[in-house]
Amino acid sequence: MSKFMDSAKAFCDGNMLASLDGDVVLILADKSYQQGKQAIIDSLINQLDFFSGMKIISDDSNVTVSFRNAQDHLIKCYAKGNLIGKIVEFNPDDIRQRIKLVIEYDGTNFSGFQIQPNVRTVQKELMDILTVINNRPTGVTGASRTDAGVHALEQTVHFDTKYDFSEEKWLTILNHALPKDIHVKTVKKVHPLFHSRFDVDRKEYQYIINLGEYSALKRNYEWTPGRKIDLDIIEKELFKLVGTFDFSSFCKGEKESTKRTIYEASMKVKNKHLYLTFIGNGFLHNMIRLIVGSLVEIASGQTDIDILAIIADKSRTYTQNLAFGGGLYLVKVIY
DSSP states (O other), X not given: OHHHHHHHXXXXXXXXXXXXXXXXXXXXXXXXXXXXXXXXXXXXXXXXXXXXXXXXXXXXXXXXXXXXXXXXXXXXXXXXXXXEEXXXXXXXXXXXXXXXXXXXXXXXXXXXXXXXXXXXXXXXXXXXXXXXXXXXXXXXXXXOOOOTTOEEEEEEEEEEESOOOOHHHHHHHHHHHSOTTEEEEEEEEEOTTOOTTTTXXXXXXXXXXXXXXXXXXXXXXXXXXXXXXXXXXXXXXHHHTOEEEEOGGGOSSOOSOOEEEEEEEEEEEETTEEEEEEEESOOOTTHHHHHHHHHHHHHTTSOOOOHHXXXXXXXXXXXXXXXXXXXXXXXXXXX
């Protein structure tokens, strides 16, 4: 964070040359748009009030820093490496109290986090309750769009409100109103530019595989493949996942960018259960479940292709086995 903070502070002091990435994007409060370092310098050089009284109000994410200037406008900078890759100005008239929630949920009876027509989702449950509390339609934004059946130990969401309830009161109100398979763990009033999705630095997921006998009681919370798995092969293949790759082979549906970075892919075994941990800057739709399905196929001798060859193929040819959703847990979101 330190080098990006240096760039943010240089921007705060009006030293744009030392702070901007070459392809930086600027979006002003009037929705005007500029791209490119020189274009943005030309745009802002005559707007000295933009930098007037600029103060950092939050650096609570490793990838964003927020400012407030003398005109009370809020300005947010997004990291691109060690420099600023995006600047967004917000009009204070649009600002309301923003609330950050850390929630846990049992995903068994949900069709995922994200709202969808005619099915039960976590986002829809939250939005319905907050709309009643706020007496107006209230959107809820989550850090991760978990799939159907996937559980969360710490999912982060945010919403805006006109009410100035204490954090303790929000916690009581929400946990009283929410269904029993969703629980709010913490409530925090945050600055208006906090964003539960865009400010994420990395996410941690865990997948649980039962290596022993099938359990009817735990069937919604682990995957029992029912085959012999070579754990040495699992460990070796996990090591190959660490790094930045195009994960097209491990993605359901087309994405604008399929490049992601995995910082850690590790395992531990306890009481005949295999716990796989994945930490990365983001994960594509079904990415972890497809990776786990492939790991099990490789480690049980069902295929002789390895993880790196599957990645290099950039297709779904070798990734048809989607691991059970109930074995996957969003452990935490890191900002």
